Amino acid sequence: MTPRTAFVVENDFILSLALCTRLERLGFRVAGTSDSARTALEILASQRPDVVILDLKHPEPDTDIEIARHLFTQYQLPVLLITTPAPGEPAHPGLCGTPFASLRTPFDEADLGEAIALAFYKAGLSSRLRESESRLTILADFSHDWEFWRKPDGTFAWLSPSSERITGYSPRSLADEPDLFSRMAHPEDREILHTSFDSLSPDVRHLEYRIITPAGECRWLALSCTPVFSEDGISLGWRCSGREITDRKQAEEDLKRLAFYDRLTGLPNRHLLRDHLQMALTRCRRHEHLLGLIHISIRHFATVNRQFGSEVGNRALVSVAEQLTASLRESDLVARMGGDEFAVILSRIRDKQEAETVAETLMAQLTREMDIGGHTVRLTPRMGISLYPFDGPDGDTLLSRAEKAAVRAGQDGPDVCRFCSFDPETPSSALPRPEKEAEAACRIFHDSLTGLANRFLFSERLILACRYAHRHGQAVGLLCIDFDNFRHLRDLCISDRSRRVRILAVRLKNSVRESDTVARIGETRFTAVLQDIRHKKDADAAARKILSALTHPVNMNNQRLAITVSIGISVYPFDGTVPRDLTGKALEAMQQARKRGGTICHFCPPGYRGEIKTERVI
The missing domain is CATH 3.30.450.20 (PAS domain)
Structure with missing residues (x-):
C-alpha cells in the first residue's frame, strides 16, 4: 500500500526535521519541505501531496492563513495549521470558521495523528458540500x-x-x-x-x-x-x-374588462350598467332629482346581417355606440345590453321634457344613413323611456319598464320613442328580476371577504364621480386609508384575522354616506370616494369622522386591540382632473401621514395644486 504524502512548511530547520520524523513514524512520506508559505505555494502548484502541514509561529500568520485558504480552495488540499499561542492566549482569530484543522504546540505523535485525521475529515466534508452546492447551483441555473x-x-x-x-x-x-x-x-x-x-x-x-x-x-x-x-x-x-406573472395578471385584467365591458363596442355591459344605475339612484334619492333611463333596440337588425353580412352588422353596432356616446353629456352613461339592445342613463334631469329631448336627439342621430364598407345602411331604432321615481323605485323596475315601453314603441311604428305607462296597480315585486345576474355581478364587483367594492369597481366609480362633478361644478374627495398596525394580524389565526378585517370594513362603511363608495384594494388598504362635496372642508370632515369610527379598539379573544390609521386625501379638481393622478396623490399623502406617526389625516403634499392642509386628530 502506497503511503500518504505530506508537505511541511516550517522556517525552523530543527523543528522541521522533528516534524518530518514524527510524520514518518505515523506512516507518511514527506514529499518536501519549505521555510515559507509563499515558497510552498509555488512548489505546490506542480506537486499534489495528500496533506499540507503549516506552522504559523513566524511573523506573517495572516498571510499564511490566506495562503492556506488558497491551497484548500484552489487545489482541494487538506491543511493542518500548527499554532504556538502564549499561555492563556486564545487561538488566532483568523482560524475561526476556516475549513482546515489546527494543532497547538506542544504536541505528541498521537495528537499529530488525530489532527491530521481531522484535516482529512474536514476536507472530505467540504468536498461533499461543494458537490452538493454545485448540484443545487446547476438546478437553480436551469x-x-x-x-x-x-x-x-x-x-x-x-x-x-x-x-x-x-x-x-x-x-x-x-x-x-x-x-x-x-x-x-x-x-x-x-x-x-x-x-x-x-x-x-x-x-x-x-x-x-x-x-x-x-x-x-x-x-x-x-x-x-x-x-x-x-x-x-x-x-x-x-x-x-x-x-x-405579468402575462397572467394582464389576462386577469382582460377577463375583468370582459366582465364589465362589451368586447365589440367597448361600452359598459349589463353588469356595469346595473352598478352605475344603483349609484345614480342613490344620488337622486339624496338630492331629490329625477333620473331617466332609455332602452334602445334596433328593429329588424337581423335583416342587416343577412343582407350585408355579419362584418357590416358589427361595424353598424360600433357606429351606433359611437353616435350615442357623442350625443350624450359626460355625466350620462351608455351601455350595450347585448345583441342590438342599448341603454342610456340620464342623471339629474329637470323634467320629462328633457328626457324626451335627449331621446329625440338620439333618434335623429341613429336614423341617418350610414356608409359601411360601400353599403348604405339605415337603421330603425325604437326607444322606451322610464323615469325615477315615477316609473319605479329601483333599477330593475326601471329597466324592465323601459324595455316594455320600447316594445310598445315598436308596435306603434318605426323610429318611435315612447314613455313608460306607469301602472300603480302593479307592485314592483311582480316584475321580473334577473337575480342570478345580480348575484354574478356582486361576485365580480365586490371583495369576497368584506363585501365592499373591489379595486376595479372603485376605479369605475371614481371615473363616473369625476364626470358627474365636472358637469355640475362640484368636487370629489378621494381618501386612501391604511391600518398602520395591520401587520400584527399575522400573529392571529386566519379566522380571527378575517373577523377583524370585517369589523373594520363595517365601521368604515357605516361612517360614510350611502352615496359614497368604500372599496378594499389590498390587505391593509381601503379607499373612499366622496361624491357631491363642495370643497376640501367636506373631505376633511369626512376623514375626521372615519378616523373617529376606526380608532376605537377592537375586542377579540378577550383582548382590546388598538387601531392606528393613516389617511391621505386628494380632491378633484384641486389636486388633479385624472383619476389616476388623484389616486397617486392620495397614496403619497397617506405615506406622509404614516411618517408623521399616530392617527392622522393628510392632504395632498406640497407641490400640488389646491389648498395644502395637514391636521393631527387627537
Missing part, C-alpha cells in the same frame, strides 16, 4: 424561477442567475445593494413586501407584487417564501422562489 435566500439583516446568502431575467437586476447588483430588493418594488406595493418579511412566524408566505425594472417596465412577481430557522430556533432568514 430553473425558470428566481431562487434566493434572504438573511434577517436583508442581505442575500444566495441568488440564482434567473434574477436578471426576471427582475432586470443581476445577482451581483442585488448582492452589493441589498436595499435594491425593496427599492425595485412598486411604490404602492412596498408596504406589502415589508410586512411580509417583517414577521418571524413559521408560516409560508405567498405574495404577489409589482416591481419596476431598470428599463422602467412594470412587472408582476409571485413569491413563495419559507422562513428558515436553526436548530436553536434562531431565524436564518427566508428561502424564496419567485416567478414573473
Whole structure:
C-alpha cells in the first residue's frame, strides 16, 4: 500500500526535521519541505501531496492563513495549521470558521495523528458540500424561477442567475445593494413586501407584487417564501422562489374588462350598467332629482346581417355606440345590453321634457344613413323611456319598464320613442328580476371577504364621480386609508384575522354616506370616494369622522386591540382632473401621514395644486 504524502512548511530547520520524523513514524512520506508559505505555494502548484502541514509561529500568520485558504480552495488540499499561542492566549482569530484543522504546540505523535485525521475529515466534508452546492447551483441555473435566500439583516446568502431575467437586476447588483430588493418594488406595493418579511412566524408566505425594472417596465412577481430557522430556533432568514406573472395578471385584467365591458363596442355591459344605475339612484334619492333611463333596440337588425353580412352588422353596432356616446353629456352613461339592445342613463334631469329631448336627439342621430364598407345602411331604432321615481323605485323596475315601453314603441311604428305607462296597480315585486345576474355581478364587483367594492369597481366609480362633478361644478374627495398596525394580524389565526378585517370594513362603511363608495384594494388598504362635496372642508370632515369610527379598539379573544390609521386625501379638481393622478396623490399623502406617526389625516403634499392642509386628530 502506497503511503500518504505530506508537505511541511516550517522556517525552523530543527523543528522541521522533528516534524518530518514524527510524520514518518505515523506512516507518511514527506514529499518536501519549505521555510515559507509563499515558497510552498509555488512548489505546490506542480506537486499534489495528500496533506499540507503549516506552522504559523513566524511573523506573517495572516498571510499564511490566506495562503492556506488558497491551497484548500484552489487545489482541494487538506491543511493542518500548527499554532504556538502564549499561555492563556486564545487561538488566532483568523482560524475561526476556516475549513482546515489546527494543532497547538506542544504536541505528541498521537495528537499529530488525530489532527491530521481531522484535516482529512474536514476536507472530505467540504468536498461533499461543494458537490452538493454545485448540484443545487446547476438546478437553480436551469430553473425558470428566481431562487434566493434572504438573511434577517436583508442581505442575500444566495441568488440564482434567473434574477436578471426576471427582475432586470443581476445577482451581483442585488448582492452589493441589498436595499435594491425593496427599492425595485412598486411604490404602492412596498408596504406589502415589508410586512411580509417583517414577521418571524413559521408560516409560508405567498405574495404577489409589482416591481419596476431598470428599463422602467412594470412587472408582476409571485413569491413563495419559507422562513428558515436553526436548530436553536434562531431565524436564518427566508428561502424564496419567485416567478414573473405579468402575462397572467394582464389576462386577469382582460377577463375583468370582459366582465364589465362589451368586447365589440367597448361600452359598459349589463353588469356595469346595473352598478352605475344603483349609484345614480342613490344620488337622486339624496338630492331629490329625477333620473331617466332609455332602452334602445334596433328593429329588424337581423335583416342587416343577412343582407350585408355579419362584418357590416358589427361595424353598424360600433357606429351606433359611437353616435350615442357623442350625443350624450359626460355625466350620462351608455351601455350595450347585448345583441342590438342599448341603454342610456340620464342623471339629474329637470323634467320629462328633457328626457324626451335627449331621446329625440338620439333618434335623429341613429336614423341617418350610414356608409359601411360601400353599403348604405339605415337603421330603425325604437326607444322606451322610464323615469325615477315615477316609473319605479329601483333599477330593475326601471329597466324592465323601459324595455316594455320600447316594445310598445315598436308596435306603434318605426323610429318611435315612447314613455313608460306607469301602472300603480302593479307592485314592483311582480316584475321580473334577473337575480342570478345580480348575484354574478356582486361576485365580480365586490371583495369576497368584506363585501365592499373591489379595486376595479372603485376605479369605475371614481371615473363616473369625476364626470358627474365636472358637469355640475362640484368636487370629489378621494381618501386612501391604511391600518398602520395591520401587520400584527399575522400573529392571529386566519379566522380571527378575517373577523377583524370585517369589523373594520363595517365601521368604515357605516361612517360614510350611502352615496359614497368604500372599496378594499389590498390587505391593509381601503379607499373612499366622496361624491357631491363642495370643497376640501367636506373631505376633511369626512376623514375626521372615519378616523373617529376606526380608532376605537377592537375586542377579540378577550383582548382590546388598538387601531392606528393613516389617511391621505386628494380632491378633484384641486389636486388633479385624472383619476389616476388623484389616486397617486392620495397614496403619497397617506405615506406622509404614516411618517408623521399616530392617527392622522393628510392632504395632498406640497407641490400640488389646491389648498395644502395637514391636521393631527387627537
